[in-house]
Amino acid sequence: MDWQPLVDPLDRTRFPVEPWSFTEVSPDSAHLGQTETLFAVANGYIGMRGNPEEGRVAYQHGTYVNGFHETFRIRHAEDAYGFATVGQTMVNVPDTKVIRLYVDDEPLLLPVADLPQYERRLDFRAGELVRTLTWRTPSGNLAHIRTTRLASLPERHLAVMTYEVTLERDAPLTLASLMINRQDGEDEYHVSGPDAGNPTWDPRKAETFLTRVLQPELAEVDQASGRVAAGYRCTDSGMTIAVAMDHFMNSASEFTRTVSAEPDLAEARFTVQAKAGVPVRLVKLVAYHTSRGVPPLELASRCALTLDRARRSGVKALKADQRAYLDRFWERSDVVIHGQGATQQAVRWNLFQVLQTTARAEGAGIPAKGLTGSGYSGHHFWDAEIYVLPFLTYTTPEWSRSALRYRYTMLDAARRRAGELSETGALYPWRTINGEEASAFYAAGTAQYHIDADIAYALAQYLRIAGDSDFLEREGIDILVETARMWHGLGFMRADGTGGPAEFHIHGVTGPDEYTTVVNDNLFTNVMARFNLRAAVAALRAIEQRNPLAYSKAVARLHIEPDEVAGWLGAANAMHIPYDPLLGIHPQDDQFLQKELWDLDSTPASHRPLLLHYHPLVIYRFQVLKQADVVLAQFLCSHDFTAAEKLADFDYYDPLTTGDSSLSAVAQAIMAAEVGYQELAQKYFGAALYVDLTDLTGNAADGVHVASAGGVWSTLVFGFAGLRDSDGTLSFDPRLPELWSGLTFRLTAHGSRIAVTLVQDSIKFTLEDGDPVELTVRGAPHRIEGPDPVTVALDGQGPRLIGAPTARDIAGSRRSDGSVITASVPPSVGEAAETAPTPPDTA
Numbered sequence: 001m002d003w004q005p006l007v008d009p010l011d012r013t014r015f016p017v018e019p020w021s022f023t024e025v026s027p028d029s030a031h032l033g034q035t036e037t038l039f040a041v042a043n044g045y046i047g048m049r050g051n052p053e054e055g056r057v058a059y060q061h062g063t064y065v066n067g068f069h070e071t072f073r074i075r076h077a078e079d080a081y082g083f084a085t086v087g088q089t090m091v092n093v094p095d096t097k098v099i100r101l102y103v104d105d106e107p108l109l110l111p112v113a114d115l116p117q118y119e120r121r122l123d124f125r126a127g128e129l130v131r132t133l134t135w136r137t138p139s140g141n142l143a144h145i146r147t148t149r150l151a152s153l154p155e156r157h158l159a160v161m162t163y164e165v166t167l168e169r170d171a172p173l174t175l176a177s178l179m180i181n182r183q184d185g186e187d188e189y190h191v192s193g194p195d196a197g198n199p200t201w202d203p204r205k206a207e208t209f210l211t212r213v214l215q216p217e218l219a220e221v222d223q224a225s226g227r228v229a230a231g232y233r234c235t236d237s238g239m240t241i242a243v244a245m246d247h248f249m250n251s252a253s254e255f256t257r258t259v260s261a262e263p264d265l266a267e268a269r270f271t272v273q274a275k276a277g278v279p280v281r282l283v284k285l286v287a288y289h290t291s292r293g294v295p296p297l298e299l300a301s302r303c304a305l306t307l308d309r310a311r312r313s314g315v316k317a318l319k320a321d322q323r324a325y326l327d328r329f330w331e332r333s334d335v336v337i338h339g340q341g342a343t344q345q346a347v348r349w350n351l352f353q354v355l356q357t358t359a360r361a362e363g364a365g366i367p368a369k370g371l372t373g374s375g376y377s378g379h380h381f382w383d384a385e386i387y388v389l390p391f392l393t394y395t396t397p398e399w400s401r402s403a404l405r406y407r408y409t410m411l412d413a414a415r416r417r418a419g420e421l422s423e424t425g426a427l428y429p430w431r432t433i434n435g436e437e438a439s440a441f442y443a444a445g446t447a448q449y450h451i452d453a454d455i456a457y458a459l460a461q462y463l464r465i466a467g468d469s470d471f472l473e474r475e476g477i478d479i480l481v482e483t484a485r486m487w488h489g490l491g492f493m494r495a496d497g498t499g500g501p502a503e504f505h506i507h508g509v510t511g512p513d514e515y516t517t518v519v520n521d522n523l524f525t526n527v528m529a530r531f532n533l534r535a536a537v538a539a540l541r542a543i544e545q546r547n548p549l550a551y552s553k554a555v556a557r558l559h560i561e562p563d564e565v566a567g568w569l570g571a572a573n574a575m576h577i578p579y580d581p582l583l584g585i586h587p588q589d590d591q592f593l594q595k596e597l598w599d600l601d602s603t604p605a606s607h608r609p610l611l612l613h614y615h616p617l618v619i620y621r622f623q624v625l626k627q628a629d630v631v632l633a634q635f636l637c638s639h640d641f642t643a644a645e646k647l648a649d650f651d652y653y654d655p656l657t658t659g660d661s662s663l664s665a666v667a668q669a670i671m672a673a674e675v676g677y678q679e680l681a682q683k684y685f686g687a688a689l690y691v692d693l694t695d696l697t698g699n700a701a702d703g704v705h706v707a708s709a710g711g712v713w714s715t716l717v718f719g720f721a722g723l724r725d726s727d728g729t730l731s732f733d734p735r736l737p738e739l740w741s742g743l744t745f746r747l748t749a750h751g752s753r754i755a756v757t758l759v760q761d762s763i764k765f766t767l768e769d770g771d772p773v774e775l776t777v778r779g780a781p782h783r784i785e786g787p788d789p790v791t792v793a794l795d796g797q798g799p800r801l802i803g804a805p806t807a808r809d810i811a812g813s814r815r816s817d818g819s820v821i822t823a824s825v826p827p828s829v830g831e832a833a834e835t836a837p838t839p840p841d842t843a
Contacts, residue, residue, distance in 0.1 A: 007686065008342040009694045017341045022349050023121040029111050033059030033701020037692060038349075039122050040372035040704070041129050043151040044361035046159055046288055047371020048097055050120075050129065052110050053147050053163060055098040059701050061182050063095045064371045067364035068290045069378060069433045070213050071237040074440050082420045084429075084437040084446070090367065090378025091183055091213055094230060094243045096286040097149065098178040099163045103137045103274075104171050108145075116142075124352045125330065127153060127322045142168040152318060153325040156360040157306045160318055161284040166277060173274040175282050177247055179230060181264035184212045211235065216263035217296045218242065226259050228266045229303060231296025237434075241290045242299030246307050250281040285310045329355055331746075332753065333395040335716050338742035346689045347716070350709040353692075354391060357706050358399050365406045365433070366706060373703025379431040379438060382451050382512075383707030385458035386636070387666060391713040393458075394747050397466040404462060407455050408475045410435035411482060418486055421446070425485025428452055443517040443616070447510040449490065452483040453528035457636060460535040464728055467750045469543075473550035477539055481558050484536035484568045487529040491571060503576040511588065513629035515610065515619045515658070519589035523578050524633040531637055533572035537565055582816045585652045586645065588629050593815055597807055597823035598624035600658060607828050609660035609697075618826050625657040627664035631671045635718070639727040647675040654680075655807040662691050666711030670719035673735040676799030682737055685715045717745060721758050722798070730775040734758050735798045749773060754784055764791045 008017075014026050022038065036059055039050025049062035069088045076083055101108040114136040121130045128150035135143040144166045152158040163175060217240075218231030229244040247268045249255055255272040272280050287306035289299040310318060333351060337344050357370035366384035369375040384403060392400035407428065413435035414426035421427060429437035430445040439445025459479055463472050487506070495502040506529060511522040540560075544551040554560070578587040587593050598610075598619075607613045610624070630649050634641045641649075650671055657664055669684035691708045692700040717723050720743060722733035736743060742759040752770025756763065763777060765784045772785035777792045784790050811823040 009686075009690055010342070010346075012342075017345055018121075019341065019344055020125050020348065021121045021123045022345065023119060025119050027110060027115070027118055027120075029057065031695075032057070034692075034695050036060065036062070037372050037700050037703055039120060039129055040356070040370075041122075041127075041149055041151045041159075042356035042371040043153050043156065044355075044357055044359040044371070045156045045364070046151045047356070048149065048151060048159065049372060050122075051097055053097060053099045053131075053149075053161070054101060054108050054110060055095075055178070055180075056109060057111050060374065061092070061095055061097075061180075062373060063093050063097065064090055064374075064378065065093050065241065065288055065290050066361050066367065066371060067433060068093060068234075068239055068241060069237060070209065070234045070239075071434075072209070074438075076440065082446075083442060084440055086436055086438070087440065088237075088377065088379070088433040088436070088438045089209070090374060090433065091234065091239075092374065093183070093241055093288065094214075094232070095180045095182050096159065096178075096243060096245055096284070097161070098180060099147070099161065099282065099284065100174075100176040100178070101143070101145070101163070101165060102174040102176070103135075103141060103143055103165075103167065104139050105174070106138050108135055108143075122349075122352075124348050125323065125326055126150075126319065127326045128319070137171075139171075141171055144168075150319070150322060151356075152322060153359055154321040155306065155310065155318070156362070157287050157289055157303070158310055158318075159286040159288070160310070160315060161286070162281060162315065163284070164279055164281040165274070166279045167274050169276050171274055173272045173280055175270045175272070175280070177245070177268045177270075177282065177284055179228060179243060179245060179261075179266040181214055181216075181230075181232070183209075183214050184264065214241075218300055219261045219263050219266065220300075221259050221261045221266075223259065226257060226268055227304075227307065228259060228261050228268065229300045230261065230263070230266060231300055233296065238293050239290060240292075240294055240296050240299060241288065242296045242303050244287050244300060244303035244307055246285045246311060248283040248285075250279075250283065252278050253280060255280075283315055326355075329359075329396070332748060333391075334745070335713065336744040337716075337740060338744070338759075340740060343689070346693055347712060349693065350689065350712040351391075353704045353706060353709040354388060354713075357704075358388065358392060358403065361399075361406075362402050363406065363409075366403055367433075368706060369703025370706045373701065375699060375702030376431070377438070378433060380433065381431055381707075382448070382454040383663065385454045386632075387663060387707035387714065388710035389458040390461065390718070391710045393462045393465050394717070394749070397462065397468070397748060400458075400462050401466070401468060401471060404455075404459055404471070404479075405475065407459075408479060411478060415482065418482075423486050424489035425487075426452070426479075426482035427486050428455055428483075444510055444514040447508065447518050448512070448514075449486070449506075449509045450511060450522075450525045450528050452486055453525070453532040456480055456483050456532040456535055457528060460531075460539075461725065463539070464725065465749050469546060472539060473543055473547055473554070477543060477554050478558060480532070480536040480539050481554075481560065484533050485564075487533055488564075488568055488571050491529070493571075493574065502574060504571045504574040505576050511629045512627055512632060512663075513588065513625045514661075515622075515624055515626040516588060516592065516629075517616075517620060519591060521576055521578055522589045522629070523586050524588075524629045526575050526577060527633045527637050527640060530572045530575040533568045533575075537569045537572075540565060580816065583652070583813060584648050586630055586649055588625075588653070592623060593821075595621060595623045597656065597811055597821060598622040599807065599823040599825045600624065600655070601807065602825050604828075608658065610658060611660060613828055614826065622826070623656055623821075625653065625664075627659075627661035628653055628657050628667045628671075631657075632667040635667055635670050635674075637726055638724045643675070646671065650675050650677075651805040652810060654805050655810065659687065662688075662697050662705040662708045663711070665691070666708065666715055669715045673719040674722070674733075674798070676801035677804060678735065678737060678797070678800055680804045681719060681735065685712075685719065688712050688715055716743065717747075721745070721756065721763075723747075730773070731779075732756075732763060732775065732777045733798065734763055734794060736760060738797070760794075760797065762791050762793050764789050766790075 036049040047064040117134040214232035231242040287303035289302040365380035418427040430439045491506040493502045507520040510517040511524040665684040665687035673681035744757045755766040766789040
């Protein structure tokens with residue numbers, strides 16, 4: 001077959017290929033929302049969208065602090081017992097990005113400005129957004145401008161901005177630096193962004209508040225130093241925030257400063273008699289501190305500590321520390337694709353987004369859109385555990401531990417939620433910020449009980465790879481035990497009357513595929529529940545053998561009964577795993593095959609994603625997937641399925657998968673590579689790689705798809721390098737794309753770091769730090785030790801299958817009852833009325 005390279009979909013006249021940055025060389029007001037997301041800066045605690053420093057026109061002015069949220073009463077049209085009652089939404093905190101420029105009293109307005117030169121660059125190694133432009137003012141003067149913005153990685157609560165202007169002719173110049181509470185007033189001109197008031201319904205967007213959110217409690221100015229501080233308390237959640245900013249003007253030209261502060265607007269204004277060729281440079285330091293209820297005055301004191309330390313360090317040292325932090329990150333986390341410049345740039349942009357979401361998230365979770373936009377209301381889903389934590393576990397395990405501790409702090413709330421649903425143990429919320437369920441649509445929310453197993457899976461993987469027995473013994477075991485209890489209580493044993501052994505069934509759940517809800521024996525759920533139950537048993541046994549005292553404490557703390565653990569293992573071993581021998585596949589659930597196929601090939605592109613164009617009940621009646629449910633299960637629990645089963649299931653489910661979920665492409669890419677559809681694997685890899693860079697899902701303006709960004713790493717390492725670890729060992733079965741000359745990355749396991757280089761005819765391992773590492777390559781064991789690399793020859797890159805599976809191969813197949821599977825497209829809005837028969841005249 002004539003293999004084609006991964007197509008680069010970016011406009012390279014606007015976004016040139018650069019290995020260590022993402023650069024825009026011409027502004028485009030038609031795609032404000034997307035570029036605000038693409039050029040956002042964040043550190044896991046503070047996030048700032050890529051709005052121009054001058055403010056004004058924007059899709060969404062956004063600044064966010066991880067975990068800082070408002071609550072509201074969820075009003076159901078028809079309420080019922082156990083429905084989620086209190087929603088949570090991430091708050092747009094006071095915006096300090098704004099620095100306005102006036103020359104000859106004329107403002108720089110980017111959309112209409114005469115810009116002979118423009119460049120904006122997100123630098124992956126420096127960790128800052130740098131913009132350079134030349135503005136020809138209305139009077140003909142040329143202003144050469146350079147701005148920088150970073151959210152500090154070493155200093156969690158600090159953001160640093162600079163604004164430098166050099167004029168070609170003498171002129172009066174003013175820089176006005178602002179702090180604006182946009183959450184409660186759109187902006188200082190009361191102008192909403194283009195997304196405000198958009199009538200299009202989209203469940204991926206955040207809720208809108210109709211009343212004031214941030215109640216002002218502090219607004220003060222220190223006239224001597226010019227420091228400004230503001231403090232607020234959220235109306236309903238009671239959370240508090242303080243923001244403070246310092247400024248330093250560096251210029252040989254004369255200037256004056258005025259500072260003022262009101263509850264929702266503070267300003268530091270610098271008026272300069274600028275001289276030609278003499279730079280005017282403003283440095284802006286900003287600190288954010290938040291709390292569940294500490295008075296804003298106390299938080300303002302913490303801001304002062306942050307700013308005082310930053311002032312002593314100076315901007316040069318702060319940027320040097322930022323660079324050193326990122327040097328260490330890339331040393332352990334980079335994935336090098338040999339000779340693929342455009343792809344390499346996109347990979348690094350995605351990995352940088354994971355860094356920006358997780359690095360300093362300490363004590364908070366991993367929002368689905370990170371800190372780059374308000375999409376999904378800032379909620380945390382299962383995305384983090386399945387798509388982000390593997391990258392963290394293998395590169396920066398302490399960040400993975402932090403995310404898992406966040407789940408541990410939610411355990412009491414999860415226990416209460418399980419009780420509300422008449423279950424034992426703990427049931428984690430489907431979407432949340434503070435640990436309480438925030439999903440108002442239970443069928444595609446609370447019913448996704450698999451969230452428990454997803455968390456347990458990520459925890460077990462972390463424990464295997466990091467070897468963190470301390471976390472397991474003190475906190476992790478509590479998660480494993482309480483989630484195992486939930487599964488044991490939720491399911492039940494049943495014999496089918498044929499004399500065979502009883503099986504363990506789980507009814508009334510929703511799997512990852514949200515186009516099929518509240519079903520019995522969802523395969524993904526059953527497979528992952530089995531994993532969860534076995535992981536809890538194995539963890540308890542390991543603690544008992546390694547640390548009897550910790551085991552005794554866990555038994556007492558969790559009130560574990562003697563026969564309880566045996567019950568979990570019995571349920572796991574008897575778990576019902578659906579299988580249809582006639583079709584030779586695993587049904588997604590016990591009724592899935594009774595439905596007819598949705599003919600995706602005949603569905604207009606204008607009707608995608610389906611959830612925005614068809615009522616859920618319409619979608620639920622068809623064999624159609626939002627994401628690859630069974631396929632994902634076979635990746636995560638790879639050792640539970642044979643190669644033949646994986647291929648058969650991929651062939652059946654891949655043509656039914658819409659890709660309406662940004663998550664799906666990752667699992668499809670990994671499994672397409674494993675079963676042999678190498679070209680298709682690259683296609684899905686491209687979909688994950690460019691989901692935000694080219695706005696494939698149409699909602700990049702609402703923030704980065706963080707799970708997809710983390711999944712890029714998984715696709716490269718689990719997909720193309722063929723790493724599996726579900727049986728407890730590191731094993732490789734590579735699938736390097738035919739047109740790639742090589743792939744290099746690093747893995748950290750049990751404190752040791754190895755470098756892995758995969759080329760077409762071999763895979764090489766080098767121990768860079770730590771003790772020897774045991775692994776296998778296509779079943780053969782190898783020990784990586786000492787300074788000399790271990791090179792293993794490869795006989796090809798696995799099977800190569802031509803083309804891709806299609807729904808035409810399924811339509812016409814017969815079910816076990818003899819009926820034929822058919823395919824069709826249901827009528828969309830308006831079509832049903834046009835084709836419906838005319839009712840009889842009863843007049």
